[in-house]
Amino acid sequence: MTDVLTEQEEAVPFYPMERGGSCPFDPANQLAALAEEQPITKVRLWNGNHAWLVTRNADLRAAISDRRLSCDPRLPGFPHVTAFVETRRGDAPRTLIEMDFPEHTTYRRMLTKDFLYKRVEAMRPRIQEIVDGLIDRMLESTGPVDLVAEFALPVPSLVICELLGVPYDDHEFFQIRSNVLFARDATAEQAMKAFQELAVYLGGMMQKKAAQPGDDLTSRLVAEQLTTGAIGPDSLVAMLILLLTAGHETTANMISLSALTLLQHPEQMAQLRDKPEMVPDAVEELLRYLTVAQSGARRVATEDIEIGGHLVKAGEGVILAFDTANRDTSVFAEPEVFDIHRDDTGQHVAFGFGSHQCVGQQLARAELQIAVRTLVQRVPTLRLAQSVDSLQFRKDMAVYGVQELPVSW
Ligand code: HEM
Structure with a gap:
């Protein structure tokens, strides 16, 4: 990677773009403008590599379901989200x-x-x-408390x-x-160390479950998949790390940002209080409006493929942006407005789309x-016990959220 960029390089926008603007829930202004102007555009990544950024809902759905786009991070041209993911690509078991x-x-069938x-x-x-x-515990105190922690x-x-035991x-x-x-x-070294420590921890957990099974997913995976040889120990560890991390980073940030969004929209919050049957629709709107998976889906083309009228060549990286797809004006009326009454939330892609769509979405x-x-x-x-500006x-982070959310009652 060079420090000095040519003029041509500078013209290619850097991704991810810095969020700014007046509303903390909106995608970056520059990203929103790009999505408006071009359905697919070239962006520059942290390591100087280029990738195609797909911003529209229909293009995202078509492309993400196309088997000519691969999820394999070992392939050249893959648009790695961090140095760690790039470093780990060698022979490390994939998730x-x-x-x-x-x-x-x-x-996936194992999960x-x-x-x-029904299970959920x-x-x-x-x-x-x-x-x-x-x-109960929160209400025992007089507040303020940090709603995140x-x-x-x-x-x-x-x-x-509890699910994993x-x-x-x-x-x-x-x-x-x-x-x-x-x-x-995070540097590649920091992330590698964190990954390995988690791997040792969960490897030990697997051994315990093999000796003393419980009524949990780890025990079931050990008994049904590991001991039958359907999955190797390293691959099972990688799967457990994915579940443990994906299972709480995303949902935790959705809960805190949902609380903040509702506090910013007190009439809608009051409506939910009076009509709790509206909560499921409100949650779909929160998922659309907030789209915490702010790094998008990462893929690489294994063959030439047309996306949004552009030819993406074999070996080129593709990022499918969930946040702009969830603000696409051709799908959502006034997408920048948070409205629990809207009837178009069914089109959101907050959990992704296609075969890799979030396995934990019902949970x-x-x-x-x-x-x-x-x-x-x-x-x-x-x-709120603090102004929004001071949050x-x-x-x-790969998943958007708020660090702390001090609240009173
Ligand atoms: C609000 C919470 C959540 C959001 C917004 C979310 C979002 C996503 C998205 C966007 C993807 C697709 C990524 C891609 O196509 O590249 C995904 C996949 C996945 N999610 Fe979630 N997720 C959430 C909660 C969970 C939970 C609770 C679990 C597990 C306990 C989980 C486990 C997974 C797994 C294992 C995958 C990979 C699926 C596959 O590749 O087949 N997620 N999630």
Whole structure:
């Protein structure tokens, strides 16, 4: 990578673009303008490489479902999100998100049973208990409290720990490492160390589950897939790391930003309090409006392919931007407006689209619906204890969010 850019290079916009503007929930101004002007455009990445950025909803859906776009980070031209992902590409076991058909289908099938709608519905009473317990504890204090640390993070963390059979007492250990893995500016060494420490931890967990199985996903994967040889130990560790990290980074940030969004829209918050049956629709709108997966889906073309009227050549990287696709004016009326009554949220791609669409989406929906409904009903006087301007947003993370959210009631 050179420090001095040629004029031609400078003309290629850098991605990800810095968020700014007056609304912390909007994509970067420059990104929004690009999406308006060009459906697909070349961008420059952290390592100086170029990739195509796909910004429109219909193009994203068509391209992401096309098998000529590969998820394999080992292929030349892959638009790595960080130095770590690039460094790790060698022989390291890949996670689900980095596999193509048919390998991807085989591994994904190992998980689908546990994330089926019916299974997740059966988890609702326990999720409700977790949410109520955290709110009880919060209300015991006189406030203000940080809603991220006291509520938004522990909800998905407790849920994923129970699902995987990982002791919640260790949450600090894996939350710190998970944060490093999601930081765009973590060095390859830092991220590699975090990954390896998680791998050792989860490898030990797998051995414990082999000796003493419990009623949890890790035990089931060990018994049904590892011991039968369907998955190797390193690949299973990589799968567990993905579940543990993806399972709480995304949902935690959605919960805290959802609370902030509703506090910024008090009439809609009051409507949800009066009509809790509106919560599922409101959650879909929150997913669309906030689109926390702000680094988009990363792929590389294995053959020449046309996207949005442009020829993308074999070997070129492609980034499918969920945030602009969720603000596409040809799909959503006044997309910049947060409106829990809109009837077009079904078109959102906050969980991705196609075969890699989020495997944990039913679980995330259940957690978000219960967290939002319980918070607005049980803490009707909830308010921000600090001005929005003074909040620190996670602009430099693969998943958008707010660092701390001090609230009173
Ligand atoms: C609101 C919360 C969540 C959001 C916004 C979200 C978003 C996403 C997105 C956009 C993708 C697709 C990425 C791509 O195509 O490159 C994805 C995939 C995935 N998510 Fe989520 N996710 C959430 C919660 C969860 C939870 C709770 C879990 C697990 C417990 C989870 C596990 C996964 C896994 C394993 C994949 C890879 C699926 C595959 O490649 O087949 N996610 N998620």
